[in-house]
Amino acid sequence: MENPTYDTAVVRSFVNWSILWGLVAILVGVLISFQMVNPDLNFAPYLTYGRLRPLHTNAGIYGWGIGSFMALYLYMVQRLCRASLWSPALAKVQLYLFNATIIAAAVTLLLGFQTSKEYHELEWPVDLMVAVLWVIFSVNIIMTIVKRREEQMYISLWFMLASLVGVAILFLVNAAAVPVSLFKSYSAYAGTNDANVQWWFGHNAVAMVLTAPPLAVFYYFLPKSTGVPIYSHRLSIVAFWSLIFMYLWTGAHHLLWTPVPDWVQTLAMAFSIMLIAPSWGSVFNGYLSMGGQWHQMKENYLVKFLILGITFYGLQTLQGPLQAVRSFSAFIHYTDWVPGHVHMGTLGWVSLVLFAAIYYLYPRLCDTEIHSIPLANLHFWLVLIGQLIYSVSMWIAGVLQASMWHAINPDGSLSFTFMDTVVRLYPYWWVRAFSGVLYLAGVLIFIYNLYMTARKGRASGAPAAQNA
């Protein structure tokens, strides 16, 4: 069967734009990490921590994360289905709308139009843009799968389809609000209900944006990079269904010890522990796929990114369930431990897998070879060390602050005032800011390497590859 014509131009544009938004996320992240140690770096009213932190998370999760996943879904779906996109025109509309949405998000967040709900801060007009964008994206992917010429649906397509419906349901339910003006609305739910809906959304955004899509990418690009198939299709199927079934029960582990009904908290705790199994199902599938191929860790920089990525996924999905246990949550919740955890997932797992996928496809889109493998290796070490310093310093800071918060004198009074604990954290916050600069340096090298690759592709005079 001869291969159809694949649409690659739109994939490349999505990659370029997602990297730009990723750079914005890191730059803002570095700025707010310095604001933590020096409040004079807040420039009111637009550039205060309270407005920049949502910009940091939105640019990271939606600009860099979703942007890259859109690129990779559009790339993978064509190859896995052996079919060109159902509608290349719609994909182009999607690209423009995606960037318009991210720009609208950035501007409105800085102007203070925000709902306060974590990872869902955008006000209702921007929410509408997101909804239209998601429908356009989903229809194109689903219709391409329906019209496919490959009979089987590979596991990556499953994760892709699940994330498309998952995000749609989560987003719509949590977005429910009553507008009072163009940029101000009140949540449709109140108090404890609002909290429970929000963290059902918040935690499953982690499932549907930061777990299912990178797993789709991992299951596609690991075999592509190593040249050997995935260890067990059956294991990936079991892991898939148990993952998407169990995840939705766990949101309230963000709300342990709050007024949310106890039985909801207990269910969340139990299902969080159970989630270790499907998560590690994918981790083992990855490791076992390397059987006889471990030498590639030395020879193939793509494999290095992917295997470290899945390793951080394994650590993340072990640490997360521990944090979901009531007694441990009582200790570390509300401290810096949690940002340490989150950044292992985003900087470690998700970003390492995305870097690998982009390194794999970018030269192919430009019909050339990667500009420099040594630079890619340097990029690898800088982001790895940057992320490790970030997470480890925040875990130590979290344990330190937690033990100071809970310390009680023999006469029953508290040993430390709140400010005593803040002052002790400043050195750790300096370390964190430094780790952010390291990560930023790694990403700048990544961008330079891709830019030189694109230039090489143009210089060789080849048109963008049609059959990469």
Add this chain to the structure above:
Amino acid sequence: MWEKKPFLFLILATAAILVGTAITMILPFAWVNTEADRIASVKPYTPLEQEGRDVYVREGCNNCHTQTVRPLVAEVLRYGDYSKSGEFVYDRPFLWGSRRTGPDLARIGGKYPDAWHYKHMADPQSMVPKSNMPDYDFLSGARLDPDYSRRKMEVLGFPYTEDQIRALEGKTEMDAMVAYLQKLGSDIPWRQSAKTEVLGELVNPSPGASQAVAAGKTLYENNCSQCHGEDLQGDIGPALAGLGMSDSDLFRLLHDGIEDAGMPAFAALGSEKLWQLVNFLNYRKSP
């Protein structure tokens, strides 16, 4: 079979997602915010307080401050009575937060006098020297819009009077913010029920001991000087030079505070530190 049929697959995946959703997200609506949850003394926000709350949301204060006290020993000691579901029935959105870069604010209402908040919001470091909170001086330059406020109250379905709306004329976002902070956590009488009694005879363990006076000086600088002045000359609170109170009366005052005058209770410092403060205030060498 279904692994070759994308639409069937989508339906199955959606069903898998909806089971946990129905049980842990939809079902709790049957319990939460029902009559059983309500607390009679918890009232909706006034127009001024709601404006303050909207500023709190706009500025993303929830990125650094939580608003739920957990039922844990140290937490109740530090902040006050643990939070009840019924206290949040008028909160749209909820503002519980997820990280305490700054302290929890669920029980901040009534802890400090208004004047403390005005100074602290405009220049946090003037009240809490090593704080990393940004200053929000610009709020005092922003006027409220009474008509917009009326519309908000209608959308929220909160009771309001035209007098309350008219009273917003000339008020600033800073006024609204302070009013909101003073409302937080004060709808239930937890301060009265959390009050600790000093039992037995109070005897200063080391009257005038130089170590106690020196330790008291440090405590004064960290806890008292922001309101009573670095040299006890007074500012928001009265001057403290030449108080003329007995050691035991002064201990009681520091322990209980004076609620009506805005003097916080410092019982949480513990008796050792309170005596050190008494020693500093009553036995320091006058300059």
